[in-house]
Amino acid sequence: MTRLDAGFQVAAVDYHTAVDALRAVREPVFVEEQQVPRELEWDALDPLCVHVLARDDAGRPIGTGRLTPEHKIGRMAVLQDWRGKGVGDALLKALIEQAALRRWPEVKLNAQVSAIGFYARHGFVPFGERFMEAGIEHQAMRRQVVGMTAIDSRESAVAVTAAIVLATRRELCIYSRALDPGLFDAPEVLDALRTLATRRQRIDIRVLLQDADAPQRAHAPLIGLSQRLSSAFAFREVSDPADKGYASAFVANDAGGGYFRPLGNRFDGEAALDAGGRARQLVESFHPVWERARPVTEYRVLGA
Structure with a gap:
């Protein structure tokens, strides 16, 4: 009971x-x-x-x-x-x-x-x-x-990404090639990110990109959201040649949630909200790449 x-x-x-x-x-x-x-x-x-x-x-x-x-x-x-x-x-x-x-x-x-x-x-x-x-x-x-649930469609990818975002305690790490059209522009994911970013406690949403120009050219809605909630969002672009060769993408939070895609241009992958060890592994792999990446300052002034 x-x-x-x-x-x-x-x-x-x-x-x-x-x-x-x-x-x-x-x-x-x-x-x-x-x-x-x-x-x-x-x-x-x-x-x-x-x-x-x-x-x-x-x-x-x-x-x-x-x-x-x-x-x-x-x-x-x-x-x-x-x-x-x-x-x-x-x-x-x-x-x-x-x-x-x-x-x-x-x-x-x-x-x-x-x-x-x-x-x-x-x-x-x-x-x-x-x-x-x-x-x-x-x-x-x-x-x-x-263990991890198989993700094999955009609908599943959107649902699990929104769930991982909402389950975040303080830190959310996003490693994306170019803000993945179909995923990070989905209304459910944007609503979840907005909800997370407007919590009363400090929230760090860190987005690491391989190509920062493509989302800007496409007017990705997440950029606009981040401008309105700038205290929660930070973007960086990988600059080390070894990092640019990384083919995968993932979302991981500090509450044991993670969604890993072996090929970052596809939705296929695996995810869980309570896979603590795997989520920690993703976060730990994210931090050193983040530290040596270039801050995407142009997102902050876009449209100013």
């Missing part, structure tokens, strides 16, 4: 003894709010699943989720009065912990499109095409339980 300071607790429960509590959450959310037919909401998998239940301090059920034998997370639901209070985050973490206890390498889920950002913040990345389920548009997502 996980006890939290927010007035609720989360625990794995037996389906047969907790079915009424599960029903007290899932039916108001799915059947009443979202108009999912009751016969679709309850299925033959339910007795075979691992279920987690959130209860308030009075013992009343307020949220639930399940983990199927097919290694899929589903039926994530939180009662309306408890939304925005961390219940969904706690449920998802509990389900991932249950998967780890069973030594499952990967978990998947079908996210309602409106919830993609929520799952991305927990390291899930989209894959495949969107589809309709019970009349609601969904997106398949996946996450490695231990």
Whole structure:
């Protein structure tokens, strides 16, 4: 059982003894709010699943989720009065912990499109095409339980980059060839960088480029954002010939998150929000290159 300071607790429960509590959450959310037919909401998998239940301090059920034998997370639901209070985050973490206890390498889920950002913040990345389920548009997502998740599309790259940015504590390191069109100009990534840069504590967003001219010629929106939030952003361009030959690109933060691309002109790579050793390795490789790189002072005066 996980006890939290927010007035609720989360625990794995037996389906047969907790079915009424599960029903007290899932039916108001799915059947009443979202108009999912009751016969679709309850299925033959339910007795075979691992279920987690959130209860308030009075013992009343307020949220639930399940983990199927097919290694899929589903039926994530939180009662309306408890939304925005961390219940969904706690449920998802509990389900991932249950998967780890069973030594499952990967978990998947079908996210309602409106919830993609929520799952991305927990390291899930989209894959495949969107589809309709019970009349609601969904997106398949996946996450490695231990280790790095494969990234093989722009959509996945954008989702995981935004998640790594938002998980940053104080320092974010970006090593990019030329601000990667399609990634660092994506609205989700720009919004995440804006959110990070406007936090009250000091934030260092360091962007190391191999070609500083190309983003300037293309009027990359990240340059404009950095001008408005200049205290958080710093840009440098590699100058050492050995550094210019580096073919890869990455994003890494000081909270164990990293996204590494062997070829910096492609989105294909691997990522995780909690791969502490790999993220530290990327940050440690970044710093010496940063120290010998040229400050890109022309970005600060662009458009002045």
